Amino acid sequence: MADKIGFIGLGRMGKSMAANLIKKGFVLKVHDLNQTAVDDLAAMGAEPAPVANIARNCSIVVTMLPSSVEVEQLALAADGIFANARPGTILMDMSTIDPLATDKLARLAAAKGLSVVDAPVGRLAEHADRGESLFMVGASDTDFARVKPLLDAMGTTTHHCGPVGTGGRTKLVNNYVAVSLTQVNAEALALSQRFGLDITKTLQVLLGTSATNGQLRMNFANKVLVGDTTPGFTIDLAHKDMSLVVNAAHAAKVPMPVAAAVHESYSLARASQHGSIDFSGMADVVCELAKI
Numbered sequence: 001m002a003d004k005i006g007f008i009g010l011g012r013m014g015k016s017m018a019a020n021l022i023k024k025g026f027v028l029k030v031h032d033l034n035q036t037a038v039d040d041l042a043a044m045g046a047e048p049a050p051v052a053n054i055a056r057n058c059s060i061v062v063t064m065l066p067s068s069v070e071v072e073q074l075a076l077a078a079d080g081i082f083a084n085a086r087p088g089t090i091l092m093d094m095s096t097i098d099p100l101a102t103d104k105l106a107r108l109a110a111a112k113g114l115s116v117v118d119a120p121v122g123r124l125a126e127h128a129d130r131g132e133s134l135f136m137v138g139a140s141d142t143d144f145a146r147v148k149p150l151l152d153a154m155g156t157t158t159h160h161c162g163p164v165g166t167g168g169r170t171k172l173v174n175n176y177v178a179v180s181l182t183q184v185n186a187e188a189l190a191l192s193q194r195f196g197l198d199i200t201k202t203l204q205v206l207l208g209t210s211a212t213n214g215q216l217r218m219n220f221a222n223k224v225l226v227g228d229t230t231p232g233f234t235i236d237l238a239h240k241d242m243s244l245v246v247n248a249a250h251a252a253k254v255p256m257p258v259a260a261a262v263h264e265s266y267s268l269a270r271a272s273q274h275g276s277i278d279f280s281g282m283a284d285v286v287c288e289l290a291k292i
């Protein structure tokens with residue numbers, strides 16, 4: 001029998017991902033604290049439902065929430081997913097959370113005959129809008145086969161990284177690089193401005209040498225240089241991810257001084273009320289600090 005799908009967390013990412021599932025023919029029950037987001041999905045054909053109802057009736061429950069706090073709360077509350085799901089149900093968490101929280105949820109799920117898949121999302125929000133995301137998945141082979149049709153409907157590229165927990169760990173490595181490159185690019189822009197360089201020309205140079213990088217290619221000309229800080233991926237979320245990276249590095253005894261410095265730079269940005277802008281707006285933050 002086809003899996004029935006629940007989708008919890010209809011924010012900047014989840015709303016587009018759920019919409020793409022509906023467009024590809026999946027029947028969804030949805031939930032979010034934000035009623036407008038729920039109404040928008042209902043207008044596309046989804047059925048709004050409380051979490052317990054979703055857990056009782058859906059054999060795959062997708063979560064796309066801000067952090068470990070919300071995922072654990074929705075999974076473990078008395079009216080939450082684990083207390084109400086039938087054996088065989090998969091919780092596919094696609095949020096970027098602490099991999100230790102994923103490990104804990106996977107253990108608790110197994111004790112109830114449920115399972116957890118961690119499938120965090122790569123690329124930008126605009127890719128999620130177009131159904132062009134990349135997924136890094138931690139799952140048993142059996143669970144992976146069950147969630148793969150959903151991933152194919154929401155993205156173009158799926159990597160099965162290994163057992164549950166490997167998706168989130170891969171995501172932390174990925175976001176360490178992506179979030180740090182955004183900081184490096186921001187500092188480079190500030191220095192170019194101070195030098196009085198032609199920024200378009202400088203960008204052309206960097207794009208043609210080994211200095212080039214994904215954030216420069218995807219996020220610079222179209223966002224930073226035109227002053228567009230609409231989120232996207234917020235500085236708050238990037239800071240959350242760097243907190244996860246720094247904590248994981250401490251626990252694993254891996255020295256990552258660049259990660260610590262980047263983390264604190266994002267802390268500065270949040271302290272100066274920039275938390276809700278797109279992370280490419282770190283360029284504005286560094287220029288502001290340098291009084292450029």
Ligand code: NAD
Pocket residue numbers: 008009010011012013014031032033034037064065066067070073074094095096097121122123124125232233234237
């Ligand atoms: P968001 O803040 O836009 O959306 C989160 C949604 O969760 C909101 O709609 C909120 O109302 C809902 N929510 C929060 N607590 C809830 C609860 N208790 N019950 C029900 N709903 C609740 O965040 P986002 O940008 O969509 O990101 C979601 C996750 O994906 C984060 O972990 C983020 O790090 C990750 N991510 C984001 C991007 C991006 O570009 N935005 C890209 C890849 C991964």
